[in-house]
Amino acid sequence: MADYKFHILVCGGTGCQSSNSHEIMEALKQNVADAGMAEDCKVLMTGCFGFCEQGPIVKMLPDNTFYTSVKPEDAAEIVAEHIVKGRKVQRLLYVDPENEEHVSDAKHMEFYKKQMRIALRNCGFIDPENIDEYIARDGYAALAKCLTEMTPEEVIEEMKKSGLRGRGGAGFPTGLKWQFARGYKSDVKYVVCNADEGDPGAFMDRSILEGDPNSVIEAMAICGYAIGAKYGRVYIRAEYPLAIDRLSIAINQAREYGLLGDNILGTDFCFDIELMFGAGAFVCGEETALIHSMEGQRGEPTTKPPFPAESGFWNQPTNVNNVETWANVPVIFLKGADWFRSIGTEKSPGTKVFALAGKINNVGLIEVPMGTTLREVIYEIGGGIKNGKKFKAVQTGGPSGGCLTEKDLDTPIDFDNLVAKGSMMGSGGMIVMDEDDCMPAVAKFYLEFTQEESCGKCTPCRVGTTRLSELLTDITNGKGTLQHLEELKRLSEVIRDTALCGLGQTAPNPVLSTLRTFEDEYIAHVTEKTCPAGKCQALLKYEIIADACKGCTLCARNCPVGAISGTVKNPHVIDQSKCIKCGVCMNNCRFNAIVRH
Amino acid sequence: MGCNENGADREKYAELDQFIASLPTTKGELIRVLHRAQGIFGYLPKEVQVYVAKKLDLPVSKVYGVVSFYSFFTMKPKGKYDVSVCLGTACYVRGADKILEALTKKLGIGVGDTTEDAKFSLRTLRCVGACGLAPVVMINNKVYGRVTPDMVEGIIAECE
Numbered sequence A: 001m002a003d004y005k006f007h008i009l010v011c012g013g014t015g016c017q018s019s020n021s022h023e024i025m026e027a028l029k030q031n032v033a034d035a036g037m038a039e040d041c042k043v044l045m046t047g048c049f050g051f052c053e054q055g056p057i058v059k060m061l062p063d064n065t066f067y068t069s070v071k072p073e074d075a076a077e078i079v080a081e082h083i084v085k086g087r088k089v090q091r092l093l094y095v096d097p098e099n100e101e102h103v104s105d106a107k108h109m110e111f112y113k114k115q116m117r118i119a120l121r122n123c124g125f126i127d128p129e130n131i132d133e134y135i136a137r138d139g140y141a142a143l144a145k146c147l148t149e150m151t152p153e154e155v156i157e158e159m160k161k162s163g164l165r166g167r168g169g170a171g172f173p174t175g176l177k178w179q180f181a182r183g184y185k186s187d188v189k190y191v192v193c194n195a196d197e198g199d200p201g202a203f204m205d206r207s208i209l210e211g212d213p214n215s216v217i218e219a220m221a222i223c224g225y226a227i228g229a230k231y232g233r234v235y236i237r238a239e240y241p242l243a244i245d246r247l248s249i250a251i252n253q254a255r256e257y258g259l260l261g262d263n264i265l266g267t268d269f270c271f272d273i274e275l276m277f278g279a280g281a282f283v284c285g286e287e288t289a290l291i292h293s294m295e296g297q298r299g300e301p302t303t304k305p306p307f308p309a310e311s312g313f314w315n316q317p318t319n320v321n322n323v324e325t326w327a328n329v330p331v332i333f334l335k336g337a338d339w340f341r342s343i344g345t346e347k348s349p350g351t352k353v354f355a356l357a358g359k360i361n362n363v364g365l366i367e368v369p370m371g372t373t374l375r376e377v378i379y380e381i382g383g384g385i386k387n388g389k390k391f392k393a394v395q396t397g398g399p400s401g402g403c404l405t406e407k408d409l410d411t412p413i414d415f416d417n418l419v420a421k422g423s424m425m426g427s428g429g430m431i432v433m434d435e436d437d438c439m440p441a442v443a444k445f446y447l448e449f450t451q452e453e454s455c456g457k458c459t460p461c462r463v464g465t466t467r468l469s470e471l472l473t474d475i476t477n478g479k480g481t482l483q484h485l486e487e488l489k490r491l492s493e494v495i496r497d498t499a500l501c502g503l504g505q506t507a508p509n510p511v512l513s514t515l516r517t518f519e520d521e522y523i524a525h526v527t528e529k530t531c532p533a534g535k536c537q538a539l540l541k542y543e544i545i546a547d548a549c550k551g552c553t554l555c556a557r558n559c560p561v562g563a564i565s566g567t568v569k570n571p572h573v574i575d576q577s578k579c580i581k582c583g584v585c586m587n588n589c590r591f592n593a594i595v596r597h
Numbered sequence B: 001m002g003c004n005e006n007g008a009d010r011e012k013y014a015e016l017d018q019f020i021a022s023l024p025t026t027k028g029e030l031i032r033v034l035h036r037a038q039g040i041f042g043y044l045p046k047e048v049q050v051y052v053a054k055k056l057d058l059p060v061s062k063v064y065g066v067v068s069f070y071s072f073f074t075m076k077p078k079g080k081y082d083v084s085v086c087l088g089t090a091c092y093v094r095g096a097d098k099i100l101e102a103l104t105k106k107l108g109i110g111v112g113d114t115t116e117d118a119k120f121s122l123r124t125l126r127c128v129g130a131c132g133l134a135p136v137v138m139i140n141n142k143v144y145g146r147v148t149p150d151m152v153e154g155i156i157a158e159c160e
């Protein structure tokens, strides 16, 4: 990046692209050209900066200025002021909500202060469609080092020493996995990248592939060398068109540069990568199901053993790792296993990327060292709960995980601690909920998801998740009894112990964890038929407080089902048997005479 | 609605033939071929499934088994405007259910259906990766963020 005086980086992540970041880039380019600065200033599109909530984001280098909520119309001012006159455009700077100050340098933003970027090191820094930019940031140096200075055994030793654990959910030690795959003798072996990202509400894999596809390619080649595989496959969701594009471009460029294909970097090592497309089935993220899907079959899991390392794609030894796991690999070889181990916790070295979402101020993608507490993530990086509401719970681990509450906020996040607290790491979805969220309804949301996604191969999961979801529907509709809660518990345990694959085994987790921490709320639903969070429509009751009602008749005129009666200047009443709980009356009453409970 | 062997269809089948012929092997490539077929025909009616089965030398039941397993494959034609509501967790906690309700009301169709005039179809999907803009609605490839039930009217009008 040395030849230009300025760089303007425009976010090309999915969030910002959907708010016109392409037009912003074109407008910036035009203005730069019109100002006669094209020689000095390069405009490029990068991957996600993580701060999606305030997108579209434009970042200026070298001074690291961070502009938020940029519109195409702002391009002229950015170029005229910032580039030509060297003055920052104040109104586009991020405003710190604490002290209302304009923050001009991204590194002073609370959002970035506690973050540490390893897997996301290049996202938002380089043009992902240009391999030269990856190479300029030490890209492919790790592959070169492995191929020319290390034996495959040494590569595996280094991976083992780093303590890197799989980021796809289970946290299995990556080096050990490679060792198993190396141990099985075969002429044909496969290296697979699991890019089926199924957790609804997690998008870190997508962002890595969109922002830094070469890091995944480089890592897969290193693994190919280590385990003795020539063939690489990326199994990616068809719903990720931008990631597919960028990955295809990167693979082609790597081939042109001799970084994929035969005799890589002049050595004997040959390795190439092909894309395969998923077709919208969550269970295909499970590695045995993924392999069946790659073979063109229905993506149904099979029992392990045999593990893929022994018999995977077309019954050949196969090593499957997750996108984020891959993105960590090159850095480990550049900076060494000891460096990697020095970050994070003893049993979970390194960092983890989280997709922070829900009722939080800074929704986005973050990466923190393992061992960071939930409180730091939610209140410092995340900027606290939206609209000043009260924190209620944070859900981690997606449909397989659980809810953590206030008392867990000081837990240092790592694989083992989250499990000990009744949740799990999963792929890194982190959904924050506030006082308005109803826990039985949240459990129902997840169960409906797993029920829909159950492949149907085994009964406990197929029938069990359907039954769990029916029980939760009853509860949230006010038709539940204490018996329902007993049944939920009993059935959950049966499913957990008897389902064939991880999907079924973990499906009851959202139920068990919310039942444990929010039992009161379940009991209120079944005994008092009320929803303390005011979320379950069927359990709501709208009432007019006679003393406060001025008899203005507004509510009666607006009720869509004519449930309100009364005469002018006299208190009105709601006929509960007619009311459909739409809330229109309460929103319209100017005297706050209508309450919901 | 079926696919008759008229001119336009013949061209589509020819395109599919060409794609299949370009594959180094057809072993294990059923899903890849179905992706392409859906890209060409817009959906996967029975005729196309039978055709693919014949071309790849597979039982039709196997092709149907795969098509019905994966939610990305559809046996119904989509509308000119394919409206999808994100029901991922981030969108859910920010009220996606209310948006879906408003859309079903506005379009007068259920999830998975297409309007009589073939103009709109309605689907749900899980996380489009724009959680920062939750709740999110996608129409063809355009993403609408921070949608409120009140905005539904305007978004649909924009298409019409």
Ligand SMILES: Cc1cc2nc3c(=O)[nH]c(=O)nc-3n(C[C@H](O)[C@H](O)[C@H](O)COP(=O)(O)O)c2cc1C
Residues within 6 Å of the ligand: A165, A166, A167, A168, A169, A170, A171, A172, A174, A194, A195, A196, A197, A198, A199, A282, A283, A284, A285, A286, A287, A288, A320, A321, A322, A323, A325, A326, A427, A501, A502, A503
């Ligand atoms: C139901 C289910 C869904 C899964 N989905 C994913 C996924 O979307 N992405 C992923 O990388 N791993 C997923 N996994 C984990 C994989 O089976 C596998 O452990 C992982 O890809 C291994 O890579 P890692 O060791 O690098 O984490 C899933 C597992 C289960 C049981």
Ligand code: SF4
Residues within 6 Å of the ligand: A283, A300, A301, A453, A454, A455, A456, A457, A458, A459, A461, A462, A499, A500, A501, A502, A503, A504, A505
């Ligand atoms: S547990 Fe569920 S998803 Fe897994 S194999 Fe059984 S039915 Fe299929």
Ligand code: SF4
Residues within 6 Å of the ligand: A544, A548, A549, A550, A551, A552, A553, A554, A555, A556, A571, A572, A588, A589, A590, A591, A592, A593, A594
């Ligand atoms: S709108 Fe409020 S004040 Fe007016 S009649 Fe209804 S409850 Fe009474």
Ligand code: SF4
Residues within 6 Å of the ligand: A542, A558, A559, A560, A561, A562, A563, A564, A574, A578, A579, A580, A581, A582, A583, A584, A585, A586
């Ligand atoms: S909540 Fe809706 S249906 Fe019920 S009384 Fe008010 S306006 Fe009428």
Ligand code: FES
Residues within 6 Å of the ligand: A011, A012, A013, A014, A015, A016, A017, A047, A048, A049, A050, A051, A052, A053, A055, A056, A057, A364
């Ligand atoms: S998509 Fe632009 S910051 Fe995430």
Ligand code: FES
Residues within 6 Å of the ligand: A200, A201, A202, B086, B087, B088, B089, B090, B091, B092, B126, B127, B128, B129, B130, B131, B132, B134, B135, B136
């Ligand atoms: S959950 Fe809707 S975009 Fe992510």
